[in-house]
Amino acid sequence: MWKREVKSIILVALSAACMAFNINSFVNVVGLYPGGFNGIALLVQRAGSSFFQVGIAFSLISYPLNILALLLSYKSLGRRFLIYTCLSVGLCGLLTDIIPALPITDDVLLASVFGGIINGVCISLAMIVGGSTGGLDILANVYGHKLNKDPWNITLGVNCLILLAAGLLFGWDKALYSIIFQYASTQIIHLLYKKYQQATLFIISDQYQQIYQTIMEHTHHSATVLDGTGCFTNEEKKLIYSVVSGQQVKSLIREIRKVDGKAFINIVKTTELDGRFIYKD
Structure with a gap:
């Protein structure tokens, strides 16, 4: 039993590290918005830098948003899910702030597709072992049970609203490319995580x-x-x-x-x- 838990913790940590790498090496390099709470955090971070010349750490925005989601849903969350989600969110926020950017490509389309694929793999990996990467994944787990429906298409719709705000503030080209990112991510989740199928x-x-x-x-x-x-x-x-x-x-x-x-x-x-x-x- 303990071996299974150790393996799950390692996979959650690996998922969080890959998510942080993806944010710094794909998303930030070409200016995408990944949607969810990570997208909101990046949107606020870039708005602060562009309009107010204020640098805000990613974790300072991500942590409060995820704590709020956990508080709203904690009655429906199991102990294992809660612990793994806190580990994932905490590690991802920390690593996003400290890992230097390693540009893989400056082609926006390539970054959108492969960044979306990596994002979907990270989310699926955390969910498969019984946790999540936080944000809308928490609500997806909770309300997927209550509604008995696949929540990921609804999540994609909510993410499009976030991208609408990004388009209004920073231009439509990156916002539209970010929809490709979200679509690729959602398809990978459908492929790898079959709980709601x-x-x-x-x-x-x-x-x-x-x-x-x-x-x-x-x-x-x-x-x-x-x-x-x-x-x-x-x-x-x-x-x-x-x-x-x-x-x-x-x-x-x-x-x-x-x-x-x-x-x-x-x-x-x-x-x-x-x-x-x-x-x-």
Whole structure:
């Protein structure tokens, strides 16, 4: 158990360090706005420098915003999520202030695409181990549970409002490039972090009762057993139908194979679900 926790802490720290590197080496170099609380912090930081000739540390803006989000959501946050998020936010803010900029490219489009990819990987890495990179990720975790919906498209919409403010203050070219950054980041999150995605399983097996129990124990989701007939053999078959979280599919299939190694399993990506669906923490 302790090895898992140590591994998770290392991954959260790595995520925070990569996020700080990304801010300094991609975002700041070409003047992008990453959205979320990091985007707000950079917006305030650049406004202070441009309009008031005041230098403000990134962490002095990021920390209060994230503390506010944690206070608003702490009743819905688990202890592990809270600790990992505080570690991520604290380390990212500190490293952003002290790591020197290492320009990778001065091409705005390249920085938008690859910076967005790195940003999405960092967010996904923290979320996969049970934490977050702070900001809107905190609210996404909390209200994703409450609404039973994928929160990332809503997050993208909120980020576009932040970029609107950036465009009004500093010009539209970097704001529009930042939308590319946000889109790339969101697509990577959808690819790597599957908690708020669903998959439909169609399983043909004679061991349907044991498979149903496996699904219940592993995912806390129920299933429906349908009667069918195999057209080739003309034998009666049982079809188990269930919808589970996308992140549970691989481990669930392994457990099902332990019950029936010959089971026929069809996995279908569920693009939309209307009904009560509970996500397992």
